[in-house]
């Protein structure tokens with residue numbers, strides 16, 4: 216029987232990405248819904264790793280099966296790494312990203328390019344039923360542009376400019392972004408952890 220692991224997310228996009236990256240492994244990756252787990256999880260951590268661990272350990276406790284979880288966000292150096300772990304909640308969870316992005320651009324008004332450095336960060340945690348917990352981190356470096364550009368992606372992608380690509384991350388195709396992204400890198404790194412530590 217194929218081994219099962221649970222990825223602690225409700226987000227179909229993330230599941231698609233993790234299934235593509237884990238494709239060669241003989242593994243069934245279930246969402247919380249597919250695993251029949253419906254527990255409220257509060258992201259009370261102050262680091263990406265803490266939040267990923269909170270989610271993964273809550274799910275392993277509820278399901279008794281190896282669980283993975285991620286937490287991600289945007290760090291802008293000039294703003295002391297804001298919005299950071301609060302990226303989804305920045306200016307209010309339900310505020311549209313057109314407004315969140317404009318707010319950040321306004322806070323960077325007049326700031327020169329060399330000081331507009333930023334990165335997307337993704338931490339992934341693996342929590343085993345025997346209590347072992349591992350975390351990995353992936354990053355994608357860039358700068359905050361002067362205006363939103365591009366229609367692909369989501370969230371802060373339109374204002375995140377990748378100098379080496381000459382475009383914003385909202386102008387990359389999904390395949391291009393997955394190959395470069397913080398999440399893609401972190402998922403590849405956790406895959407190595409699972410190969411090393413086992414899958415149950």
Ligand code: IMP
Nearest residue numbers: 285286287288289302303369370371372
């Ligand atoms: P999470 O789903 O709790 O990890 O929240 C991640 C939040 O960080 C998202 O809601 C976005 O605001 C932001 N974020 C993370 N990764 C990306 C990305 O690849 N593009 C744009 N925004 C991102």
